[in-house]
Amino acid sequence: MSDNNADNTTQHIVDWQRLDELPDNKLRLLVASVVSVLQDSADQDDASMEGVAAMPPGPLSRELQTVLAENGVAVSESQASQIMESRPFALLLLQQVAQQHDLAREVEHACQERQRMLVVDGGIILAGAVLLLVIKLKRIQANKKGVDGVPVASGQEATLRV
Amino acid sequence: MKVSEIRVGAVIYHVNAVRVYALWIDAEGAQHHVDLGTTTEFLPKIDALRQELRDTMRVARGQVPQLHAFMEHWGCHLLPEGLIEALPDVVVIVPHAILHDLPFHLVRCGAANEPLGMLTGVTYSSSMALFARCASRNSARYADLAAWTFDASGQLPPQNCPTPRTIVGCGTDVLDGKHDQFCRVAQEVDRFLRGNDSRIFCPSDGFPVDRYQAKAAFRVHPDVVCITAHGYVDPLDHLLSGLMLQHGDILIGEHQILRPLGRFTIRDLPMRPFPVGVPTVGPAEILTAAELTINAELDARLVILLGCSAGWGRVLQGDEPASLAETFLHTGAISVLAPLWDSEFDAGRQWILHFFQAWVAQGQPKALAARYATRKLYDDMGGERPERYGVLTLRGDWL
Numbered sequence: 001m002s003d004n005n006a007d008n009t010t011q012h013i014v015d016w017q018r019l020d021e022l023p024d025n026k027l028r029l030l031v032a033s034v035v036s037v038l039q040d041s042a043d044q045d046d047a048s049m050e051g052v053a054a055m056p057p058g059p060l061s062r063e064l065q066t067v068l069a070e071n072g073v074a075v076s077e078s079q080a081s082q083i084m085e086s087r088p089f090a091l092l093l094l095q096q097v098a099q100q101h102d103l104a105r106e107v108e109h110a111c112q113e114r115q116r117m118l119v120v121d122g123g124i125i126l127a128g129a130v131l132l133l134v135i136k137l138k139r140i141q142a143n144k145k146g147v148d149g150v151p152v153a154s155g156q157e158a159t160l161r162v
Numbered sequence: 163m164k165v166s167e168i169r170v171g172a173v174i175y176h177v178n179a180v181r182v183y184a185l186w187i188d189a190e191g192a193q194h195h196v197d198l199g200t201t202t203e204f205l206p207k208i209d210a211l212r213q214e215l216r217d218t219m220r221v222a223r224g225q226v227p228q229l230h231a232f233m234e235h236w237g238c239h240l241l242p243e244g245l246i247e248a249l250p251d252v253v254v255i256v257p258h259a260i261l262h263d264l265p266f267h268l269v270r271c272g273a274a275n276e277p278l279g280m281l282t283g284v285t286y287s288s289s290m291a292l293f294a295r296c297a298s299r300n301s302a303r304y305a306d307l308a309a310w311t312f313d314a315s316g317q318l319p320p321q322n323c324p325t326p327r328t329i330v331g332c333g334t335d336v337l338d339g340k341h342d343q344f345c346r347v348a349q350e351v352d353r354f355l356r357g358n359d360s361r362i363f364c365p366s367d368g369f370p371v372d373r374y375q376a377k378a379a380f381r382v383h384p385d386v387v388c389i390t391a392h393g394y395v396d397p398l399d400h401l402l403s404g405l406m407l408q409h410g411d412i413l414i415g416e417h418q419i420l421r422p423l424g425r426f427t428i429r430d431l432p433m434r435p436f437p438v439g440v441p442t443v444g445p446a447e448i449l450t451a452a453e454l455t456i457n458a459e460l461d462a463r464l465v466i467l468l469g470c471s472a473g474w475g476r477v478l479q480g481d482e483p484a485s486l487a488e489t490f491l492h493t494g495a496i497s498v499l500a501p502l503w504d505s506e507f508d509a510g511r512q513w514i515l516h517f518f519q520a521w522v523a524q525g526q527p528k529a530l531a532a533r534y535a536t537r538k539l540y541d542d543m544g545g546e547r548p549e550r551y552g553v554l555t556l557r558g559d560w561l
Contacts, residue, residue: 023441025441036219036220036223040225053217053219054213054217110219110222113223113224113506114219114222117218117221117470117506117507118390118392118393118468118469118470118501118505118507
């Protein structure tokens with residue numbers, strides 16, 4: 001029986017080098033795993049963290065817009081919505097996660113546990129939920145140019161540090 | 163132990179806007195009205211628990227503090243005083259309103275501080291009327307219960323036990339194509355039954371698992387139906403929720419009507435389109451609750467639903483929980499085994515095999531077999547993962 005924490009017995013079910021080959025449903029699963037792991041590192045009493053995974057896309061993108069604005073990054077509602085459902089942005093986030101081996105291993109373990117469930121994975125890729133969490137957790141720097149280069153305007157090169 | 167000597171009690175809840183009550187009927191038939199507390203006291207906790215158990219990622223990772231709080235702290239306040247002291251062998255729990263789908267069987271109680279479902283056999287029914295209907299059509303109740311004996315330790319073979327013989331089972335994974343894994347549950351259960359007329363449908367063996375085949379399989383009146391498939395919950399209309407099966411090519415259904423009408427045919431089409439946005443490995447369709455209630459003949463002694471979202475749902479008008487498990491009971495099943503939340507596949511499979519060891523090999527009634535299965539899985543897992551050992555519940559008749 002496996003315990004709650006990531007351990008060495010976790011099989012490598014995610015090829016972090018070939019993330020861009022993941023189909024949408026697997027990518028969605030991986031993003032959901034990142035959200036879950038990041039929520040764990042949040043303050044237990046912070047109710048705003050708790051609700052992120054359960055929020056529908058509309059309110060989530062508005063929340064993202066607000067949080068970005070608080071950090072001096074002005075994005076329109078449609079831009080926030082685009083970030084929310086953006087596959088390239090999700091890949092970018094995951095590539096950053098892959099750089100942090102402990103976090104990546106934990107995400108992989110969460111993903112593996114989730115795959116054992118008899119569950120339908122539907123919905124959309126909510127990369128914005130990850131961004132929202134990392135900003136709230138202060139694990140990402142936001143400034144007037146963007147969120148360490150999050151593509152708030154078209155054509156901007158996207159870079160991100162988690 | 164003789165089945166006729168089994169002591170059965172019932173807890174029937176009533177919730178109104180102000181208070182939560184229970185009618186506790188002990189094994190001697192004496193009735194005790196118990197005031198359990200205010201509705202406002204329980205409502206936020208129930209809401210938080212329900213929200214947690216709907217979060218598949220939290221359940222998958224075993225991060226269920228609300229469930230632990232329910233088990234260890236406030237859940238016992240929902241059990242009537244006297245239940246634990248006079249603990250019967252079997253308890254029929256009839257929830258009401260906000261109490262539907264609560265895992266009462268996981269509440270820790272007694273001197274050993276163990277989950278209720280390990281101390282006694284627990285079965286759930288959404289109403290006493292439904293329980294009475296399930297019990298009244300249970301052929302096992304027409305057996306000589308005084309002659310039906312079993313040994314809970316499993317050392318002595320059961321005597322005069324109306325053993326189930328036939329199973330119709332199927333498994334299909336329309337999302338990932340892991341049909342073999344899904345079929346394995348029914349195949350393993352079949353080994354306990356050893357009936358000659360059992361039928362296991364597996365897409366890998368060339369047997370499609372579609373709506374038409376499923377309904378045709380129900381019509382052979384098996385003792386056990388075992389379905390492993392993904393479930394789909396329609397957020398707006400429960401009757402359009404159902405099981406995700408393969409797409410069938412047969413669109414014409416043939417029905418036999420007693421004279422003078424004879425045979426006639428109907429267009430046997432799915433009652434809803436397949437939901438958009440759910441990726442599948444091949445064409446798929448949904449066997450809906452609506453179709454089951456209209457066009458399925460079922461009188462199985464046990465239906466096993468091992469699939470996501472099969473055992474819970476919103477409470478509809480008339481205090482009817484909108485779940486697939488409930489639909490199968492309405493359709494004619496005597497008892498249903500279904501998960502209360504999204505289940506981990508291996509844990510569910512292990513629980514079912516333990517259940518069949520007790521029910522079929524040892525001849526125990528179903529509620530006691532559920533107790534046996536929960537204890538075995540609890541012992542295997544060290545009791546730390548209630549979301550796994552406690553996910554499956556028995557509904558309907560306990561015998």
